[in-house]
Amino acid sequence: MSADPQDQRYLVPVIDVPVIDRSRLAALLAEERDAYVRTHPGSAAVHARAEHLLGRVPMTWMGMWTGGFPLAFREAKGARVVDVDGTEYVDFALGDTGAMAGHSPSATVAAVRRRIDDLGGITTMMPTEDAEVVAAELTRRFGLARWSFTLSATDANRWALRLARLVTGRPKVLVFSYSYHGTVDESFVVVGPDGQPRSRPGNVGPAVDPTTTTRVVEWNDLAALERELAAGDVAAVLTEPALTNIGIVLPEPGFLEGVRELTRAAGTLLIIDETHTLSAGPGGMTARDGLQPDLLTIGKSIGGGVPAGAYGVSAEVADRLSRAVDETGADLVDVGGVGGTLAGNALSLAAVRATLEDVLTEDAFERMVALGTAYAEQVRSIIETRGLPWSVVQLGARAEYRFTAPAPRNGGESAAAADEELDAYLHLHLANRGVLLTPFHNMALMCPETTIQDVARHTALFGGAVDALLG
Template identity: 55%
Template sequence: MPHADLDRTRLQSLLDREQAQFAAEHPRSVQLAERASHALLHGVPMPWMAKWASGTPVFLAEARGARVTDVDGVEYVDVALGDTGSMPGHSPAPTVEAIISRAQDRGGITTMMPTEDAIAVGEELGRRFGVPAWQFALSATDANRFALRMCRQVQQRSKILIFLHCYHGTVDETVASLDADGNVVSRPGNVGPAVDPALTTKVVPFNDLDAVRAALAPRDVAVVIAEPAMTNVGMVLPEDGFLKGLEEACAETGTLLIYDETHTMSTGLGGCVRAWGLHPDAVTLGKALAAGVPIGAYGFTAELRDRIHNDLVGDYLDWGGVGGTLAGNALSLAAARATLEQVLNEEAYTSMSMTCHRYVAGVREVFAKHGAPWHIVALGARAEFGYTPEPHRSGADALESIDPLLDDLIHAALLNRGVMLTPFHNMALMGPTTTIEDVDRVVGALDAVVGEIFSAV
């Protein structure tokens, strides 16, 4: 862990102060947290919501655009945006209008019937990501799960390959790691794994082409699933030639390749696939597609689509392990169509990238001003800072540099200064309605926090 030179006792004292301030200024959130502890497991409706560094969850009252207001009436500049789920901004007007029209004017939120909206979304995703055959789920986790199953089925190979410390939702096969001897094991803390992941998964470091080639050489891997840039353990960008080499290694060994663009669609209209000229067999998406309405999507090339159509063994249309009663529902697809056509368009991405560029420049100035030997990495509208001078090369490097105490202190202190950073890591995301003034407020708050951390060094 970096920064062994920092006074940990002092950092803890600063965190205690920030948490006490939050509790004093947020009595309603504290009250609701106590009530929730008797009704909800872990006191929250979904476990990750318990990870607020403020000492108690921030209970939501309302959210619009790039602003969130909690139940105590405190307003925040929101650069978490629902951990990407609200990348289009909170409740963008075109999406809200489509939701109201679908639910109220036309009715039929879920009917087990396709809608024209579904076709329009599939066509638009095909134009953006270059793969023509799409289906929908309720989350990126399910999109990944369904895509992996179909790839294993047509390949008739049993294993998948992932990158060390990757994140693809809660798909069982991807919650795997390596032990000190390089053996595939379950990730620490994995809750009730169904099987030993060594039976289903190979794990290699990101940016290590030799390891990729060695793992694929036996030709027992059906499919590689990868984010084009790792985003959930800090941000790890691919080195020059790595993704090209990955695609070549897959082609040489008859291995399929899925790019999970759930987070990296921050890069632009067609994510990294379009921006970097990538050539996957499948693309998976989720979260931001419908501006917060639950959805996931998975798309296949024409060749993979035809292989699935020609497979007479797998039951793709009934009980074979793909799909769900609420997947592809009319409400989700109406919201996704409006979001893609009217919110996350070329103009929006240009604006989002510009505000992110200003944020990155401001954060670098803050680090230089206070002598913080830290870095920040950007991917379109998304940026993340880490506690090392240089960006991380692998997931292991990124994991080693995580400092939970520093994270908690920074996040709690930013909340007390009216800034909401993603609670799980140091990611900031700029939406279409994020303004220059919003960015400057975030940078100003970070300036105060980093200045206090390094004032005694």
């Protein structure tokens, strides 16, 4: 299925395309790296002292900074971060979505303080009233009838896949190449250059070759999906409603409807992971586009910075699950538990309730999406006026530029468009001047505290970086 040729998501007019001078790029990158080291001695010292941390960081992905060491932060509030050297940044990274609500939103902080100071009991293995309130709100937003909680979207995805295999009696999973579902083992499969499935490059210590557990096809390829589902062994298709961790790759018109039609015809469950795509609105793309998943997973942003995740199942799947438990003796209470004793803890649920009720509201999303539109339009204007063969794609409050045009239509195309030197140069140019993007890709996210002045600041710096590059 091809995109509408008038769909401006994919088109960037290019005339007299300039060629990037790689030697000039290398020289500019070296200057930015020198400036980064020179102006961030405190962060460098924190990194140097971290001898007891694997990779000198609390979590290995925190090492993905092109300046040689990560920024160490001292404080953060709203759309601002201050590092240990006292430098303030406009933060468009927002914890790679974990802080979509902004850093330490007041309503969430108040709920957490009340839970700790006034009520006590951070985790007790007992339910609180917040649990049902949160589940009801998730049902209102996404439409799934029954909910349970985890500490991350990764855990939610793992459990959703296990439930899907139990309900269907089928062994395999299907994902789209370069989709992102946390550290779920079955999801680290991509379509190789030869068109065959392969373990994703860099996959760490897989228990088994993931091609034995998972089928994989390219995004926006309904024919390939139909072919793979025809085997009759796929319990569930696990998918984001738009790819988000390999650039933003949007579904072509009719693609998601086709996925739903094909999965139903094949007796395969559809699991939609809205962890990143919540940027589309209060109910993510599921509510915005009228999607009808059998299961839905979400994490990161719903806790306002406090670890939390959730998975929902439709009423039909809940009924099938009950029957499957009776028929198979599967133990959902003990042996089949997920997330450990901290899942659904009182502190997380207090944070989620406050974040959903008072922070990530419909009004907030209206403002955030408008800022995402302004950001994308301003970046697009610079790309077009400079005649660059680049593109920018928006997904609600999220936007990302990619060094190719038109915008990629699947994960393989987007991966092929990666340019580590350009990434490093732009990230450092921005960071050295007080603006942060997500360290490992060019994602910018708006939170309720982001302003149009913040967007304009990025635009000016982005334009300056491009002009310096073009000479």
